[in-house]
Amino acid sequence: MLTPAESQALLLSLKVSLVAVAFALPFAVLGALLLARARFPGKPLVDGLLHLPLVLPPVVMGYLLLLVFGTRAPIGAWLLHDLGLRLAFDWKGAALAAAIITFPFQLRAIRLSLESMDKGLSEAAATLGAGPLDRLLNVTFPLALPGILVGLVTAFSASLGEFGAIITFVSNIPGETQTLPLAIYSAIQSPGGEVEAARLSLLSIVLALIGLTVAEFAGRRLRERYR
Amino acid sequence: MSVECAIRHSFGAFALDVEFGVEHRGITALFGPSGAGKTTVTNAIAGLFRPHEGRIVLDGETVFDSTSGRFVRPQSRGAVAVFQDARLFPHMTVKQNLFFGWRRAKNRVALSEVERVFDLLGIGALLQRRPAKLSGGEKSRVALGRALLASPRLLLLDEPLAALDAQRKAEIMPYLERLRDDANIPMIYVTHSLDEVTRLADHLIVMQQGRIGAQGSVFDLLPRLEFETLGREGAYGAVLRATVSQHRSDGLSMLGFDGGTLAIPKISRPVGTKLRVRLRAEDIMLARDEPKAISANNILPAIVDDVRADGPSHADVRLRCGNTRLVARITQSSVARLGIAPGQHLYAVIKSVIVDPQRGRETDD
Numbered sequence: 201m202l203t204p205a206e207s208q209a210l211l212l213s214l215k216v217s218l219v220a221v222a223f224a225l226p227f228a229v230l231g232a233l234l235l236a237r238a239r240f241p242g243k244p245l246v247d248g249l250l251h252l253p254l255v256l257p258p259v260v261m262g263y264l265l266l267l268v269f270g271t272r273a274p275i276g277a278w279l280l281h282d283l284g285l286r287l288a289f290d291w292k293g294a295a296l297a298a299a300i301i302t303f304p305f306q307l308r309a310i311r312l313s314l315e316s317m318d319k320g321l322s323e324a325a326a327t328l329g330a331g332p333l334d335r336l337l338n339v340t341f342p343l344a345l346p347g348i349l350v351g352l353v354t355a356f357s358a359s360l361g362e363f364g365a366i367i368t369f370v371s372n373i374p375g376e377t378q379t380l381p382l383a384i385y386s387a388i389q390s391p392g393g394e395v396e397a398a399r400l401s402l403l404s405i406v407l408a409l410i411g412l413t414v415a416e417f418a419g420r421r422l423r424e425r426y427r
Numbered sequence: 428m429s430v431e432c433a434i435r436h437s438f439g440a441f442a443l444d445v446e447f448g449v450e451h452r453g454i455t456a457l458f459g460p461s462g463a464g465k466t467t468v469t470n471a472i473a474g475l476f477r478p479h480e481g482r483i484v485l486d487g488e489t490v491f492d493s494t495s496g497r498f499v500r501p502q503s504r505g506a507v508a509v510f511q512d513a514r515l516f517p518h519m520t521v522k523q524n525l526f527f528g529w530r531r532a533k534n535r536v537a538l539s540e541v542e543r544v545f546d547l548l549g550i551g552a553l554l555q556r557r558p559a560k561l562s563g564g565e566k567s568r569v570a571l572g573r574a575l576l577a578s579p580r581l582l583l584l585d586e587p588l589a590a591l592d593a594q595r596k597a598e599i600m601p602y603l604e605r606l607r608d609d610a611n612i613p614m615i616y617v618t619h620s621l622d623e624v625t626r627l628a629d630h631l632i633v634m635q636q637g638r639i640g641a642q643g644s645v646f647d648l649l650p651r652l653e654f655e656t657l658g659r660e661g662a663y664g665a666v667l668r669a670t671v672s673q674h675r676s677d678g679l680s681m682l683g684f685d686g687g688t689l690a691i692p693k694i695s696r697p698v699g700t701k702l703r704v705r706l707r708a709e710d711i712m713l714a715r716d717e718p719k720a721i722s723a724n725n726i727l728p729a730i731v732d733d734v735r736a737d738g739p740s741h742a743d744v745r746l747r748c749g750n751t752r753l754v755a756r757i758t759q760s761s762v763a764r765l766g767i768a769p770g771q772h773l774y775a776v777i778k779s780v781i782v783d784p785q786r787g788r789e790t791d792d
Contacts, residue, residue, distance in 0.1 A: 324514040326501040327473050328528035328577045334502075342518045 262368025313347020434481030459634035474501035528577025686749025
């Protein structure tokens with residue numbers, strides 16, 4: 201059904217997106233807790249900074265990533281030589297770019313579910329003897345699960361579609377960094393690639409629909425259980 | 428177990444300034460209209476709210492002191508709260524909810540005691556269910572059970588019945604009565620319902636606009652308070668402790684109290700059972716001479732303590748029957764017609780005696 205090149209792009213996209221959302225999740229949870237629960241000076245600024253990837257042109261994000269993590273940039277060189285971790289022109293770099301770009305989707309979803317959560321349940325847990333971490337792990341997070349799930353799926357879907365930051369940071373290398381959108385771009389660029397572009401686009405649409413259906417179904421199951 | 432609580436706090440124009448002590452097991456009602464600051468007080472005791480000033484001592488341990496800056500966190504206070512909306516954890520089963528506090532308690536109650544709590548509250552059959560599948564009354568009972576299993580030093584019940592309709596209230600009330608009589612835990616019970624106070628409380632603290640209006644034993648204090656203060660509820664009247672003294676062949680049971688005897692339609696409790704009896708102010712008529720040909724079974728000689736006008740047409744007449752205080756609510760016109768004045772000897776004609784369905788406490792205090 202799929203040509204080897206197509207399945208390669210599909211599998212790479214899935215791998216990049218999975219790693220991206222998994223990597224961004226803990227940061228999104230921490231950020232959401234910070235914004236939903238803590239009060240500190242400069243909070244609007246932090247709020248803005250955390251949401252920056254949402255409004256910044258992805259190309260700019262890719263460029264910034266090159267500046268920081270390029271092989272000759274200080275952090276990039278250190279990661280490469282001392283830890284053997286290569287980001288530039290590597291699928292891991294693509295995952296990092298996707299993680300940063302889609303981080304705000306997770307952050308927003310988790311923050312909303314934390315803010316709409318009944319504070320009373322946490323208070324009840326406290327008088328029953330549960331400390332702050334205990335309450336977070338056993339009351340707050342399980343109750344935020346529908347929100348976390350929605351955030352994960354949205355971020356995953358957005359990751360699958362990320363183009364600008366990836367192509368700028370890690371280039372367009374088939375089998376290494378060429379995810380579905382990049383493959384579509386290449387197909388459109390090459391003469392006679394219209395059919396290929398159409399097939400890959402159809403694949404992207406199917407993937408997006410599956411993602412949305414899964415999110416809707418899982419969200420409904422969770423909410424029914426709680427209500 | 429004792430509670431000492433002295434706190435001051437201001438929320439803009441509203442100032443909270445209360446000081447009280449609870450030395451008893453049994454139920455202390457924190458009674459007052461909504462907005463009086465009752466919940467703020469219980470939240471402060473639980474550690475969910477930190478007042479500007481004051482001191483709270485639970486069982487000799489200072490858990491809050493604004494001068495030294497001491498503030499013990501709620502999870503370490505042992506003051507377990509039961510809220511109006513039950514606040515069961517929706518992602519856990521009833522069983523997981525019930526054991527939430529138990530698993531975290533320093534001195535876990537034995538499993539045999541757990542069984543007893545399940546029986547007491549009738550929740551043994553609900554264990555595998557999720558809170559979403561429970562009725563309002565069942566939720567309240569599970570919330571009570573969850574609190575009891577956490578080995579609390581003190582139970583804070585914040586309007587536990589307010590969210591329930593009359594039928595559900597009637598369903599839970601006996602459980603609360605049993606809890607009061609059986610559990611050896613002091614309870615602070617926030618309510619704006621005089622009916623709940625008269626049925627459940629041993630001790631009463633009346634709150635108004637952030638301050639304490641009056642406090643004392645329910646038996647002593649209730650008849651001395653004004654109808655107005657108590658929210659103009661039909662439950663206004665006296666609560667007394669009585670003991671079943673005799674079951675007569677004419678279909679009446681006799682209840683002895685400190686000041687006389689009451690006759691009521693036969694009840695099934697054995698002689699010697701202690702009961703709470705309520706005499707509503709509206710159910711007492713007054714007569715200057717002893718009425719002879721009258722259908723009422725209970726005519727008690729009483730002495731007038733004082734008479735206070737209550738609204739445009741009514742008056743509260745406070746009476747003493749031996750050592751027991753009663754109050755009658757009659758019209759000012761009747762007061763004038765009978766010439767009722769302090770010190771006067773009268774006859775109180777009791778139209779109806781309300782005996783609470785559960786047995787009263789076994790101990791005297």
